[in-house]
Amino acid sequence: MRRQFSGLILAAVSLLLASSVFAQQKATGVLNADQGSVVINKHIYGHFAEHLGRCIYGGIWVGEDSSIPNINGYRTDVVNALKAIQIPNLRWPGGCFADEYHWKDGIGPRESRPKMINTHWGGVVEDNSFGTHEFLNFCELLGTEPYICGNVGSGSVEEMSKWVEYMTFDGESPMANLRKQNGREKPWKVTYFGVGNENWGCGGNMTAETYANEYRRYATYVRNYGENRVYKIAGGANVDDYNWTETLMRNVPHHMMRGISLHNYTFTNSWTNKGEATGFNEDDYFNVLFNGVRMDELIRRHTTIMDKYDPAKRISLVVDEWGAWYNVEKGTNPGFLYQQNTLRDAILAGVILNIFHDHAERVQIANLAQMVNVLQAIILTEEDKMVLTPTYHVFNMYKVHQDATRLPLTVTSHEYSKGRRKLNAISATASMNKEGKIHVSLVNVDPVNEIEFSCDLRGTSASKVGYAQVLTAKEIGSHNTFASPEVVKLADMKGAKIEKGILKVKLPAKSLVTVQLN
Ligand code: AHR
Secondary structure (H helix, E strand, O other), rough: OHHHHHHHHHHHHHHHHHHOOOOOOOEEEEEOOOOOOOOOOHHHHHEEEEOOOOOEOOOOOOOOOOOOOOEEEHHHHHHHHHHHHHHHHEHHHHHHHHHHHHHHHHOOOOHHOOOOEEEEOOEEEEEEOOOOHHHHHHHHOOOOOOEEOOOOOOOOHHHHHHHHHHHHHHHHHHHHHHHOOOOOOOOOOOEEEEEEOOOOOOOOOHHHHHHHHHHHHHHHOOOOOOEEEEEEEEEEEEEEOOHHHHHHHHOOOOOHHEEEEEEEOOOEEOOEEOOOOOOOHHHHHHHHHHHHHHHHHHHHHHHHHHHHHHHOOOEEEEEEEEEEEEOOOOOOOOOOOOOOOHHHHHHHHHHHHHHHHHHHEEEEEEEEOOOOOOOOOOOEOOOOOOOOHHHHHHHHHHHHHOOOOOOEEEEOEEEEEEEEEEOOOOEEEEEEEEOOOEEEEEEOOOOOOOEEEEEEEEOOOOOOEOOOEEEOOOOOOOOOOOOOOOOEEEEEEEOOOEOOOEEEEOOOOEEEEEEEOO
């Protein structure tokens, strides 16, 4: 009897404990739908494809003779998946690879193109079979804008200048004629052009002052031909190197550049302790998100410097490398940077995209690293198999925000914390597209608690939820594999509603939700 009694007490105590740990949380918000003024540039949804590991070769390009189904050499499955998420721009050929790439090696008959060693990424032989034509035609196939990164570190002003002429000059000229000889009569449209990459490091180990001078020289000869207008982007700072941004803003005449880049990766702990892509614990989950939101501080501080010199915000901050970087998957080439991608990465992507929206006045372009099989990839491939990662689904869910007007949305939620480190449990954003449709995206980063979210809708007569989508899974480490490709996928969500001007939606623990208001 006594044993039974103490058993009952134990059960009651554990129920009590469990209910306090797993309690449903409440959060509120206010959306001012008639106060949007800033457009979220679709180019913050850009991607990055470097000659690194299996990103280009095997991931995108298999060649026309491959047994893997392809469209003129590009994997059909990958092309279709990319088209579905409306990629606005694609950065190529690197990364560090860009500053040792010599474009003339990648044109003409493929069998006679010279080979080179890809010294940065595994020391493998690069046969140059994917070059300028293959890249620009791929962009045309996807309906995406190319963002070319030129070689400052080991190239020359003449080489860069001739590349631009080759790609964009419509008329009689040595480079335009060479292009025509290689089968392309009309020039391509190339708007986005980076003058070097990480020139403080793999792009030449320069000081900020040296690079600023080099930029002026190189950029002078990146010409506008015909109608083509080049949006020149200076190689920017590494993470919190504010001096780099300050030096460029001070030393480069503003009419010579439209953007300055910023690179910031997210590690579980640090560059020397990146952590694992799968099999992590909740502390690691928290660390990644906590380190990820540092993007906000970095953008703020670089923006403050840029504002001093360019209050009109003509020059944009181009976050052209961002994403999670973990230890490579065991058994893979360490130089290939292949990693799995979990629900944690999807949540990180949602939170960072929301930060970009918050800074839409200054952040006009961003590129997730990288598109296929490398770092925070949206697609993984293995021979003829392909799988979409959780991060892919975020880009699919968020495409509604491309070129939409950001709406002011404030959210009050509990905090998800570890010791003294805290994160707001909800990261949120809202926008109105050209058709007047409002989309609200909410990320519940709390891995345990569901949140009942009520949002006061002001300045809109929206009375119905058009649709609601959710991305979540059983575990923070859930991921898709070739054997089980749909463990983490987008699903329709029931239950979201508008009642008397209040949007009500339940956010599952560790989830992303997008609601359309009609
Ligand atoms: O994306 C991988 C590498 O990270 C890029 O080549 C380089 O620019 C950065 O350091």
